[in-house]
Amino acid sequence: MSAQREEKKLVTITIDGKECKGKYGDTILKIARANGIYIPTMCYLSKVEPIASCRMCVVEVEGVEGMILSCQEKAVDGSVVRTTSKDLYLQRQNIMKLYNVNHPLECGVCDKSGECELQNKTLEFGISQQNFTAREVHKKVENWGFVSYDPALCIMCEKCVRVSNEITGNEALQISVGGYRSTIVNVKNSTCPSLGESAAVCPVGALVSSDFKYSSNAWELKRIPASCAHCSSACSLNYEVKNDKIYRVTNDFEFSSLCGAGRFGFDFENRNAVKDPEIFKEAISAFKRANTISFSAIITNEEALILQKLKEKYKYKLVCDEAYGYQQFLKAYGSITGETLYSGNLNSIKESSAVIVFGSRINDDNPMVKYHITMASKRNRARVAYLHPMEDSNISNIVTQFIKYEVGSEEGVAALLANTFLSSREISPELKSFLDNLDIGNISAESSVGEEELMALLKSIDKKEKLTFVVGSDLYNHPRAKEIAKLLGAIDKYSDFSFVIVPPATNALGVSLICSLDEKAEGYTVGYNSKGDFELSSLGDGDMDMPALNQQEGTLTNIDKRVVPTNAALSYNGYVLNDIANELGLKAEYTIDYTTHLPEKAGFKPENFDNLPSYFDNSGIEHRGYLLTSKSVKAAEDFDDIEELPTFDGAIVYNCNENINMNIFTNVTKAFKSDETYLKGSPQFAGIVKLNDGDEITFSANGTKYKRVFKIDESMKGTIALNPIFDMGLNASLNNSYRFSRLNREQ
Amino acid sequence: MAHIEEHKETHTVQKEKQNYVMLDLGKTPKFGMPAFIQVVKRSLSLELLKGLGVTFREMINALFKGKMHTTKYPFEKLPISPRYRAIHEMLRLLESGHYRCIGCGLCEKICISNCIAMETRYDENQRKEVSQYTINFGRCIFCGYCAEVCPELAIVHGGRYENASEQRAGFSLFEDMLTPIDKLKEQKEFAGFGSISPNADENIKKTPLAY
Ligand code: SF4
């Protein structure tokens, strides 16, 4: 039966005499592309729903009158399609002529020249004269922060609008319809860096990056395929380089996306590093002396492996505050599910019809997760439940249910969720007795998550096909993280949710799989992008220089549980960690020699770095590095009773990098660098702490001292203020405690 | 013998075509004795003085009759053909005085000795501005490709051939090559390498206009 259904799901059509197979529901264009058959298009963008505004993709289908839009038309089994004929050619030629009416003759200066769809197709269809005409109207160039829009060049393909609606969820761009006078308008006057994603898909030079605009011809730039270094999505991107300078970042926009940090925050390299043998000697003796190596999770898998090997050799304590909590969390989670890895990935978020986000200000923590939730919301009308102590106005357009819980009550919330989703399921006796023992009324009151809210949540996901549960970094350093992880593990095990446990930093997943981490530093400490008695820094402000992630090759492990390669875009003249390791008795010519030795026990494969692919194929399948294999671990169910939920009264600060300034590295880039160190709160917060906009405030939170300028944000509510920590330099990685804390003011 | 005849044949062909004139230099003596006789003959007929006489006559012509043939370089220079390819000039628009270069980068791309380096940027007037432009004349081979490819007739080869400088790469900044703004009136439309043909207008295909 199921085999039959599978068969039904396939369609076979003949395109230009070639038999092509595709999935039921695929469009003719999609099948053609997957089979390497070319159909010209101007408005088609694989990652959004068909736009159907250009009519270039017309084809003829046997037995059907007239021309068919192949980008939109679902393939019918057995149909015979022709993609070229004299009529089709003339039709396409006329379309190109229309696009060229009054199109400014400015290829000479235009950024897009050399990679412009209009240029290419004008040549392809041999447009040597024009027989259409229209009265030209003046259209003004507009600058929208990171991007600039020249309506005179715009061909109104609508791709940018779709991207801003369907993918980034920014919803700023719209079409102002007016026939020949139509333009794109920025209805929100947004200057958000995510507009860069819209600029990336623009087939002409109408919407371009303001920073890159007019600075180089496309063909002068060398493309270095790499992975974004800023968050755990490690998106695929190309650094485009000339004269040892990155001019811009591009990506395979048909199938993948980049957030603003990836697209505009590219110049974080450690520029002035040199080899100083004296300092090198000092570094070696520091390593010989050290008891602890403390490092940030923004490093490659290979470097993590080097550190692990050094630990084994020299019995160091290995401390990575960003990854430690996460590692423990995954372990506890795995002790219930029996797997080392979580079950979902970005794609499963995109395909879900209901998403629950718990314990993360997701828009700021991981933009790519937010984009995928947006896609689910727009395309599948997914229900999105957002569970957090703070409402986030940036995602109010996709969240269907906001459930606010009290700061610190996460364990209770996890228990309530487990109870809601699992009580009617077949579960283990241990879990059953745990759930039976819960004092639901009490927990619900303490955490202020109402039972009706949970019922509404349960109802909203009822009969939904694909469910995803997104877990974020509020939980990893929670005092009760282990118990929370176990409860979530139980939900994963006994319900239909697939889980994405968002790694809290670029390579936190890789580090937690490769290194055996220790909780606390002890004695003399060498810090790698982290505080220490001897500091190795990729920011160039430590005792010895290290390459930044755009200056070195290696692999990262991303949220998709994929080991992805990244390459050096810029030169680097200093020492690398491998030089130190060689001096300390390890042996490898290059850092990437370690790629083959990444621990198979943890799910890595013995693949050679140079054999790792990095591309998307015609049908959009990602061939980038390889996927980790999840290993089975022993599962044993024992659940601790819930501890009494703590109360956080008064003013609270929440450590959270916002507005795409994601970490200490984005904060050195030209696009995001901000000298402003601020604490941002609602008017209500201002009232409690008796502060005015612009006041200076010194406070300590979880043992770290902060000096900030207070800003009032009218769009915020409640008594929790945002405390961005991207300006903390090497101190940033010391943030290993629960993200919320009471505000302790100092004078 | 055969060889000589052949030579004569080609010689006549050339003569017809190109007006070469064969000088009657007589026969070059091949043996010691005739050569000796030629030397004696020439010495005794005072050919040396004949030569000095010619020089003297020309001197008189030059000094007193205004028939000077040498140019007093560097005070005087010979006019050179517009097709001569020496140091580049950057031209300005005659109406606005703005430099013509639009920063398209084609000259940089086409240059076979890779000696043009330029940088452009998005300026305050939302135009493409040429923020840096240099030609390394230590490398330039004066092939003229840059002038040929320029869509704006902005870069041309001028007639400035005096390239002595302390540095081989000298006088190569954009400003050095640009027509000085006060000399704009004297800027000549370029007729040399890469310029448009005199009948360019006839070759243009017209586009319908809605005005
Ligand atoms: S958009 Fe394309 S066709 Fe138009 S000026 Fe730019 S490069 Fe030329």
Ligand code: SF4
């Ligand atoms: S700005 Fe670009 S992407 Fe947007 S409609 Fe115009 S041409 Fe299309």
Ligand code: SF4
């Ligand atoms: S003349 Fe030739 S070698 Fe010299 S700058 Fe122009 S293209 Fe380059």
Ligand code: SF4
């Ligand atoms: S080819 Fe002409 S217009 Fe283009 S950059 Fe060179 S000088 Fe300027």
Ligand code: FES
């Ligand atoms: S690609 Fe089908 S209408 Fe544009």
